[in-house]
Amino acid sequence: MSLKLYAMPNTCALAPHIALEWINKPYELKLLKRGQHREPEYLQINPKGKVPAIVLDDGRILTEAAAILVYLAEQFPEANLGNTNDPYERYQLDELLAYMTSEVHADYAPHFAPQRFIDDESQHNALRQATYKRLHEHYTSLNERLEGKKHPVGIRRTVADPYLYVLTRWIDQTPLGINNYPNLKRFRDQMSSDTGVLRAVATQGIPL
Numbered sequence: 258m259s260l261k262l263y264a265m266p267n268t269c270a271l272a273p274h275i276a277l278e279w280i281n282k283p284y285e286l287k288l289l290k291r292g293q294h295r296e297p298e299y300l301q302i303n304p305k306g307k308v309p310a311i312v313l314d315d316g317r318i319l320t321e322a323a324a325i326l327v328y329l330a331e332q333f334p335e336a337n338l339g340n341t342n343d344p345y346e347r348y349q350l351d352e353l354l355a356y357m358t359s360e361v362h363a364d365y366a367p368h369f370a371p372q373r374f375i376d377d378e379s380q381h382n383a384l385r386q387a388t389y390k391r392l393h394e395h396y397t398s399l400n401e402r403l404e405g406k407k408h409p410v411g412i413r414r415t416v417a418d419p420y421l422y423v424l425t426r427w428i429d430q431t432p433l434g435i436n437n438y439p440n441l442k443r444f445r446d447q448m449s450s451d452t453g454v455l456r457a458v459a460t461q462g463i464p465l
């Protein structure tokens with residue numbers, strides 16, 4: 258049995274999808290349509306009703322994008338996606354994955370689903386504007402991190418790259434604009450010409 262990744266187009270599940278392309282071993286992709294993630298069949302896979310989830314070779318399941326990315330880096334060391342030969346860089350990778358999931362991704366929640374925070378629709382725009390301020394701070398810091406560097410951790414690609422790529426794509430859905438973060442733009446352009454990224458994006462049927 259091969260790994261089976263559950264994803265929805267243009268979500269954070271694109272990150273493990275790209276990592277699987279880079280690993281270049283057979284895997285199965287279950288691309289859910291929006292809404293299917295809340296149906297009983299998928300809730301048996303991930304009761305949280307979120308993507309990504311991955312079914313492992315032995316049938317066990319892992320959820321949470323960061324955990325799945327670390328799993329892939331560790332299970333496929335030959336793909337060199339974990340910076341395992343420098344322990345400090347390995348911890349920096351954990352640090353960045355934690356930051357991107359718990360801070361940046363989390364601050365997208367008021368943008369994607371303001372109704373989860375405030376019932377009153379008339380306040381949704383104010384909530385979104387507040388979260389764009391926070392996202393601007395995150396993108397400023399991520400942009401600085403990439404100054405003079407091709408990759409966010411160390412000198413070669415890791416599983417942090419596809420996660421950062423997803424976050425640079427989501428900027429387009431906000432008023433912030435990728436051009437305001439030149440290093441992030443350069444990074445995104447670089448990822449956009451990668452064959453694994455191109456394959457994953459084409460499979461998900463989303464624009465570059």
Ligand SMILES: N[C@@H](CCC(=O)N[C@@H](CS)C(=O)NCC(=O)O)C(=O)O
Nearest residue numbers: 268269306307308309321322323358
């Ligand atoms: N903490 C989870 C968050 C996953 C998450 O929020 N996934 C989004 C897509 S990026 C989702 O499935 N949203 C559907 C929903 O909330 O209804 C992780 O990092 O994997």
